[in-house]
Amino acid sequence: MNKHKFRTAVLLSVILCFIIVSPVLIQGSSAYIFGQSPICRGSFYAEPGESSVPESSVPGSSVPESSVPKSSIPESSVPEKSVPESSATTRTGDGTNTLPIIAMLLFSIIAIILLFAAIKRSNKRRNSND
């Protein structure tokens, strides 16, 4: 009876410990420094009725000069100036602050110790009562 309760308590404490520690582990795993660039995009647009002709079937360019009015080309085709300066700078991942991790670990260790102490104490009491 006592043994069974003890096992349950241990199991519960392990689960509790896992719940406490897992965010720390997750946070810890992404602590490496990383960087990412802005998106580099190639936009493909179709001019209905014109682009269905295979390139190879027409000598030279299959698109007549007049079929692609200048105004139909989006502004973004020359984006060097239009891209805001801020987007050119890359976002950088920082190393995670270790202090909260240590605090969380300490907290979880203390919680486990307290839990085990409580279990042991209650078992002792029961034994002495028996």
Place this chain on the structure above:
Amino acid sequence: MNKKAIIAGAAAAALLTTSLLVPSFAFLSGQSRKVVNRFVSGLISVDLKETLVDPETGKKIDDEPRVYENTYLTVAGRTVDKDPTPIVIKNSTSCYVYVGVRNEYTDLFTIENVGADWTLVADADHKLGEGVTVYKYKTVVANSDEDQKLSAVFEHVSISDTFDGTFHGESETESAIEARAYAVQSESTADLSDGYALDYFSNNDVFEN
């Protein structure tokens, strides 16, 4: 009774500690100047640009300027220039560099001439989004006080000769191929970096903003 004994013991211990510690401050003392070790967090900055192309012909205009976006008229059977090239910004921590590419219509657009310095990365544990491929640069890009331009991930995109003027539907007349670079510190991540990169590119939002 027991409780009283514990409280009395604790109080005695506290008193004893105080009585031992407090007088020690009365002795003559000296101290050295403090030694300060400053730990500065590392940085990785990476950029990704490509050569500006003529939207009508899909051919590059010149090596410079390099841009974040090009527009292409889609013509069946045509091969256009597209050369996303990462630049690791100066003073970045040594890193592995990856480039993820999302090609919405793999049956219409084919990425051609993948650079010899780049290898495809994939594993069974990571499910990448539709049309997403991830390439890894061959070596660690070491820390440098100058920007380091790597080789282009690929050079061209070919358009299928079955292209009928629409992208899988009458209403859609635009499509895009997006690329993004990701770099992760090389120290302590030799066996993990591929997983980190695949984790990163598994998130579809990566190509949205």
